[in-house]
Amino acid sequence: MQIEQLTLADRNVSEGAQDTALLRFRAVAGRQDVSLTSLIFEAASGSLQTATNYRLFYGDDGGSL
Secondary structure: OEEEEEOOOOOOOOOOOOOOOOOEEEEEOOOOOOOOOOOOOOOOOOOOOOOOOOOOOOOOOOOOO
16 A cells, blocks of 8 residues: 655644644555555644544545545
């Protein structure tokens, strides 16, 4: 399985904003089926201690969300 991080546009997000993309990535599994069962996030700066209610959106048609 190959995972590639995709870029996000620079933007300002206000406190309490909802449905804000934090990370975009593309995962490709060559010739076999793969089941992604967990993701572990680590903050490059700051803290994730107060971050709650994460959701993972996915698209399986090759398009963007």
